[in-house]
Amino acid sequence: MSTREPLAFVLRRSGARWALGLAIVIALAGHALGRYDIRFVDSLDAMIYDAKVRLFMPRTTDSRIAILDVDEKSLAELGRWPWDRARMAELVSALFSRERIAVLGFDMVFAEPDASSGLAVLDGLARGALADNAAYRQALERLAPRLDYDQRFADALAGHPVVLGYYFSNQDVSSGAIPAPLMREGAFGAHPFTLFDWTSYGGNLPALQQATQRAGYFNPVIDFDGSVRRVPLITAHQDGVYGALSLEVIRALFGDASVTPLFGDPTDPAAPLEGLALATPRGTRVIPVDDNGAALVPYRGIAGSFPYYSIADVLAQRIPARALAGKIVLIGTTAPGLMDQRTTPVGEVYPGVEVNANLIGGMLDGTIRFAPRFAARLQAFALALAGVAMIFLWPWRAPARATLLVAILFGAIVAADLFAFGRLGWSQPLASLLLAVLALYVLNMSYGYFVEARAKRHFAALFGQYVPPELVEEMSRHPEDYSMAGRRAELTVLFCDVLGFTAIAETLEPEALARLMNEYLGTMTEVIRAHRGTLDKYIGDAIMGFWGAPVDDPDHARHAVAAALGMRAALVELNRTLTARGWPTLSIGIGINTGPMTVGDMGSSVRKAYTVMGDAVNVAARLEGLTRRFDIDIIVGEATREQAPEIVFREIDRVRVKGRIAPIAVFEPQPQHEHADALARWHAALAHYRAREWDEAETLLATLAAQYPERQVYAIYRRRIDALRGVALPEDWDCVSAFDTK
Incomplete structure (x- = not known):
């Protein structure tokens, strides 16, 4: 301001x-x-986040984690899903004994008993129609361990770092079994947190869960737009806190590492949850999570950022030797109809098993971003x-x-x-x-545009007819500095008149005269406006303009003289056009003066005009009249000349104009066609004239008149010298020429 x-x-x-x-x-x-x-802001934040994820994801393959795929090839070779648990037991055994994997995670649930072996039917016969058949019962006892596929699967899981999958829900009834909680909610003390809380779960068969003792849920956070950007690594159920599949796989990798919540300030019971501290043989790993216990998924790239192997190829030993050795292996599905598809920042159709793989990789690398x-x-x-x-x-x-x-x-x-x-x-x-x-x-x-433009339009209405658009624009930036109220200021004023206009008007038809004057006034006005001048008024064929108001202009005198010189040059071009039309050419006289004057909106309630008034204005009008006396097209006052030192002037005379007692010196901007030596001779002649040295002055004037015969001012001074020779002049003769007419 x-x-x-x-x-x-x-x-x-x-x-x-x-x-x-x-x-x-x-x-x-x-x-x-x-x-x-604000949902719109949330949506935009989500779009920006997704763009940053795509920009910074490494787009590399993480070979530490492999995905065994229940794909179309596996279904074609092994039959429809779900397969019998005997085959799953065979797969688990092969992975640990032959392939030597590090950890196995199942991104699926084994919730229902496997009845594919027919053991349940055989048991029914043993208790019914064949209850008295001892041989049958003995044979069944021998075959039962082989036909109990669930137990065979449980036996294969036992003793290995296997993490089963399960899910939480808010249904009325839970099913299956889930592992013991990681911790009780009391471990968080009074620290604020808002874990996702569930009322029920869908777990695995108790025998399977008991065999491995490890399991992790695979519930993601589905954002408002359906995309998966976060996964809760811990969640609440009843009074326990449970771990996600990805977290449990990492725990299993490090020997069932313990997990404790990490707060911003452990001594402050009001500090927020910042992460999970995972105790590993190599030290504590901190996994950043938010107040919901969720971690941002560090996506490596689009789907396929981890090596995939068909389960059929693994069972048939068609994969390279040691391809899975030492790796974390996740079993998931991509076959049509089975595919666990998610919408993510890196793909609208993205395998859910890869979401967990990305989290595991991020926890290993410490690349999970956080807020x-x-x-x-x-x-x-x-x-x-x-x-x-x-x-x-x-x-x-x-x-x-x-x-x-x-x-x-x-x-x-x-x-x-x-x-x-x-x-x-x-x-x-x-x-x-x-x-x-x-x-x-x-x-x-x-x-x-809409409000301040109104102020510009207001200024354009007030001043647009007087000043050029660029000045209106400048004024509108600080409208408080401008008004049309009268004020006193030092300005420069210009009067321009057409010489012999009456005679010209008598030679033209009214329509032609109107066209001529419109072109003349338009041409001269454009020159005035181009030099930051304010157009005051047209007085018949005369033009009045001034400089320094309404916009302050410290160079108002120089701009006024430059405008006069521009009007002189523009008239030359205009006369060429008039001659081509057969019209008379024009000559102008311009008077310029600088001094204090009153400027503002003046007039009556009927009509007002933004104009200038004062003695300096009257002098400018008289100077314009003197142009006829000296046959000079531009005459300026002494104050104007003093404020435009960059322009070369020649002094013309000291005069006393009508209505003013004090004499003033008048000057002409140096004509471009006259040389510097001519200007020096003129000033010398003027000095001799004022010193009453008539012969010396006469000699110099004669030389100048011969060189520039069109310059009538030399002849004027020679006539003055002829009239003054032999006249007894008083001692106080001031060389001032008096002009009693306007």
Whole structure:
């Protein structure tokens, strides 16, 4: 805000814009702080997050984790799914004994008993029709262990690092068995957290769960748009806390490593949950999670970022030797009809088993990104900082500059966020801040266009007929500095008149005369406006203009003289056009004077005009009249000459004009066709004349007249010398020429 602007005016002009801007910032800050949700902002944040994930994902294959696939090839060779548990037992045994894998995880549930062997039917016969057949019962006892496929599968699982899968739900009834909880909810103490809580579960057969003692749920977090960006690594059921499949696989890899919650400040019972501390033989690993216990999935790339092997090929030993040795192996499905498909930031159809694989890889590498606990406050602070700058400090009146600054700010915000995401692993919302910058830009540009344009239109209505558009634009930037009220100021005024206009008017038809004058006045007016002049009025064929108001112009004298010289040059071109039409050519006389005068809107209630008045204005009009006496097209006053030192002038005379007692010196801008030596001889002749040295002055004037016969001023002074020779002049003769007519 300029110190020249009264506070009341600033509030009247910008208060509404400030209020709207603050409303935008406050609304977005409330969303950033979690006071409420704005779905559009959430959607934009999700899109930005997905774009950053795709930008920074390494797009490499993680060979530490292999996926055994229940694919179409396996179904074709091994039959429809689910396969009998004897085959699953064979697969588990092959993986640990032959392939030497490190850990096996099942991204599936074995919830129902396997009746494919027919053991249940045989048992029914033993208890019924063949109950008295001892041989049958003995044979059945021998065959039962081989036909109990579930037990064979359980025996294969026992003693190996196997993690079964299960799921939580909010149904009325639970089924199957799940492992013991990782910890009790009391382990969190009074620290704030909001774990997902479930009422029921779908687990595995108790015999299978008992055989391995390990299992992990595979419930992801489905965001509002259906995409999987997070997976809760811990969740709540009743009073226990359970681990996700991916976390349990990591625990199994490190010998059933213990897990404890990690808080921002362990001594502060109000500190938020920051991560999970996993105790491993190589030290503690910290896995960052949010207040829901969820971790962001560190996607490596599109589907297929891990080596896939068909289960049929594994069982048939068609995979390379030691291809699975030492690897974490996950068993999942991709066959049509069985496929566990998810929508993710890196693909609309993405295997659910790969979601877990990405989490396992991220926990191994420590590349799981997280939102720092100060993210909300940081975003709110950035919103406040950017908002204050853009609302109160931004140069909105300079649209190009404002747009450049907004582009720089926008780019800086994006660059900082990309650095934090890519190098620091911070994932924080960005949409609120970007929306604030864009919204404030649109608001202020629109406000400037629709509201401040009204002020420009007002100024154009007031001053547009007097001053050029660029000055109206300049004035509209600080409208409080301008008014049409009368004021006193030092300005420069110009009068221009057509010489012999009456005679010209008598030679032309009215229509032709009107066309001629329109072209003449239009041409001269454009020159005045091009030199920052204010058009005062047309007086018949005369033009009146002034410089220095309504826009201050410290070079008003120089601009006025430059305009006069431009009018002289423009007249030459205009006369060529008039001659081509057969019309008479024009000659003009221009008088210019600088001095104090009153400027403002003057007139009556019927009609007013923005004009200048004062003695200096009258002198300028008299100087224009002198152009006829000296046959010179431009004459300026002494004050004008003093304020335009860059222009070369020649003094013409000292005169006393009508209505003014004090004499003034008058000057002519040096004609371009005269040389410097001619100017020096003229000034020398003028000095001799004023010293009454008639012969010396006469000699110099004769030389100048011979060189420039068209210059009548030399002949005028020679006639004066002839008249003064032999006249007894008083001692106080002041060499002043008096002119009693306008």
